[in-house]
Amino acid sequence: MTETTRAPLFTILFAALAAGAGNGISLVAYPWLALQHNGSALDASIVAMAGTLPLLAATLLAGTAVDYLGRRRVAMISDSLSALSVAAVPVIAWAFGAQAINVAVLAALAALGAFFDPAGITARQTMLPEAAQRAGWTLDRANGGYEAVFNLAYIVGPGVGGLLISTLGGIDTMWVTAASFVLSLLAVAVLRLEGAGTPDRAEMPRVWAGIVEGLKFVWRTPVLRALAFVDLTATGLYMPMESVLFPKYFTDRNEPAELGWVLVALSVGGLLGALGYAALSRLANRRTVMLTAVLVLGVSMTVIAFLPPLPIILVLCAIVGLVYGPIAPIYNYVMQTRAPAHLRGRVVGVMGSLAYAAGPIGLVVAGPLADAAGLHATFLALSLPMLVLGAVAIFLPALRHLDRGPVE
Template identity: 70%
Template sequence: MNGDRAPLLLLLFATVTAGAGNGISIVAFPWLALQHNGSASAAAVVATAGTVPLLASTLLAGAAVDYLGRRRVSMLSDALSGLSVAMVPVLVLLCGAGAINVLSLSALAALGAVFDPAGMTARISMLPEAAERAGWSLDRANGGYQAAFNLAYIVGPGIGGVLIATLGGAQTMWVTAGLFVAALLAVGMIRLAGAGRPDRAKLPERLWPGIVEGLRFVCHNRVLRTLAAVDLIINGLYVPIESVLFPKYFTDRGQPQQLGWVLMALAAGGLIGALGYAVTARHLPRRSTLIAAMLTLGVTTTVIAFLPPLPLILVLSLLVGLVYGPIGPIYNYVMQTRAPAQLRGRVVGVMGSLAYAAGPVGLIIAGPLADAAGLTVTFLALSVPMLAVGLAALALPSLRELDRR
């Protein structure tokens, strides 16, 4: 059935542009920190500053989406995220290059982390209505969204690595700000049921009880509770690899482009996996897909721990992205179908907040450990527990609900 695809296409375009802006930031912020003093601990501090606020801001973002409206929150998020990254070159212009240090980078990374989750939460919350308008199944729309998200992380890090090598890290942030503005304009053109002002009569009068309502819903739903716990552990182990260990390895080699290539390989695999899932979702058991992804992640990062040649790292990164491509659509589908419409933003926010909760712990440990024991030991300290989580997931009965309507 053919429908009006304009809102869905605008939503996917905003996902690509905002995600590309974040993809550039993933390369640029650690690179600027490492350029300042070459320490993995310094890069970990900046990465942690960009992660710690996610725990609270994602929780608040979900409430903001339900209380203020999905389109409005998405636009506000992109405007403020663009402002936070534009402050890097502005500081250089006003105060000189010396103003870009670990402290200022940490503050700006934290500022961006406060605003970014709201835009992502708002866009995920608009997907069911956009899919219905377009005549797409929800699985197909979620697969398309995840493909757009991964496309952004192909374009973003690749552009970031090239721009850092040509313009420098600080000036690269102007491009990042422009991408956030493009996302803002696209969402501003969306006219969709449920995207505007919410019906406040269906919401708790005060904000905190509304947030608690979302927390309670997730805690009382067995499959959501299990997915949140799995995501928390895996993210706590994986985030330091992408945010500290890879930047440290390629900074020591003086190759920002190669860091971009690895992140692009991860995203390219994710793009292929998400597009494939959009087509084959009816035939792929969700539980088997999730467990296979966790086991593959553990095995591949264990191999990467021994720092093989770059072509093998790229192949393994592509494989990780490929098996993880369907995971975002699966999580989104479960959240969108389990939560009522007026609670959807808060459920997405709670799940996102719990996913980020362990990231700062992993970053705080990984940076000093890499400086003291080396990259191989640190990679193994993160990859072996990931493999154990995948094996433990085989015995979790609640994951069988992923394949029940």
């Protein structure tokens, strides 16, 4: 009988915290560096899009890599390459001067980082069921804790990022980002957990056939297919607000710390929502929680579109995070309980890649629209379809499967 211990679970949570903090700093630093050139939202949109465009293919490949190479090994490789990609910013500036850090360079490095990150995220997520079992935790509790830690990382990351930019500057801030990925790498290096090592590849198909197998599994599972649709649409509408519109608004006002606080408010709400998910799951079913989140997100974004004073924006962002915090644990639970162990990485990868597919489209539209029509009109162009999405989701019958038990 396997000894009960929380060490593997807490190690995974620490690695997620460190890597997430690095990404949180980048979330502020990359757009800020791009906007420093001429203040154009289009430049910030290009960099943000470069940081999301590779995610579709990268997440598909990440899921297959996890199933083929092993969860622990892939997490370590991902952290190593992510650290190198962000450290390249100050290295290039040191070698060729700060003027070399232009929009093209930032876009290329953001794309590299985006290509490496999904593998680490997927690897850590797929280790949660075994880690939860070792800890004696329910899967809902482990997923809630994981997402709470991930949101905590985005409290630490953007907040620290805004402060570091105001003191060290955007370029040197990237050293801190690299150090965060190194901490995650070191944590995973000492992890010992069943199912985290190199899998038996004797009966696995070739890489492309493996990806197709994961895609077919998601398509043939109604609840996964419906979740993919909702997440893809919500991501495409929400991502430009965080990656382009808020950075544009606060850059125009020369308020980097305020941008950090807005992102912190989103993460604080998400942290509380994820922490409260285990208790909430006993009071409300998963479908109700998800529908409430999408509808409240649409309403909150609509109010934000009128650009009220900062305290009101902070409260609304906290509400957005609070209602949306439980959604990721629900997604994780469904993926982990519907997919067999040998397909788990590919199913997580497929679902993640589909969610990222709409991101570049939203960013391509949001940047030029913000420059041409203004932030108010662009916020409305994103928030009103979010309200429609919430109404449509009510009538999706597959979402009723969210409250069914695990499939053996």
